[in-house]
Amino acid sequence: MKINEPTLKKAISIFGSTRQMVMLFEEMAELQKEICKNFRGQQNKEHIIEEYADVLIMLKTIQIFLYIDDDEIQKMIDFKLDRLEETIKNVEN
Numbered sequence: 001m002k003i004n005e006p007t008l009k010k011a012i013s014i015f016g017s018t019r020q021m022v023m024l025f026e027e028m029a030e031l032q033k034e035i036c037k038n039f040r041g042q043q044n045k046e047h048i049i050e051e052y053a054d055v056l057i058m059l060k061t062i063q064i065f066l067y068i069d070d071d072e073i074q075k076m077i078d079f080k081l082d083r084l085e086e087t088i089k090n091v092e093n
Helices: 005-015 017-039 045-065 070-092
Strands: none
Touching: 005 017, 005 045, 017 045
């Protein structure tokens, strides 16, 4: 996925990092709401995709203003997935 970082950097400079963090909270809540609706049987895939995209954009914004490198995130993802694989193996046995 490609997210236009210059646009996000401009948003941070215009709106500030605190406001961007609040927007992340709002977008996560909206995604949660749509997932709950889907769980209850509503066919709302397009709404989930929309909110998912909003959350990804805001997460990338937070990553930028906290100076978190993609490699740092990938290292943690790898660690978490390795741990999940180990948990799955333990449950299967």
